[in-house]
Amino acid sequence: METVYGSMRQHGLVRPTQGRLLGGVVAGLGQRFGIDPWPARLLFILILLAIPGSQILIYPILWLLMPSEESTTPATPATPV
Template identity: 65%
Template sequence: MASVHTTLRSQGLVRPRQGRLLAGVCAGLGRRFGLDANVARLLFVLVLLVIPGSQLLIYPVLWLLMPSEDDAYPGL
């Protein structure tokens, strides 16, 4: 898991501390791709509507895989 966090952190995929609604996944995706957090949330919901049932899997997986911006131990 540490290598996944390190890889995602190096690519700029982190969950920011500011602007979170739940876990900060959409805010982190928006920041990474240069979108406003609300636009990223809307796109995320639209994609999830196209792929039924995926919302129960994708968000929690991204929550686990994306490191928090303020992790005291970035490798964990």
């Protein structure tokens, strides 16, 4: 599974941490292809209306396969108790 994540991350297919509505899949696809999130969502809905069904299967599969975008803030080390 790590190779799938690495391949998608290498191609710029990641789910952004900011601007998600559900899982961030459509926002990530829009980001990859240079489209703002809202026009990408509208395009997704229009495609869903034109070809019903396939997007309902594709969205959850991409949600599982697309890695989440890593945050740029460094993690704070845990302090011992």
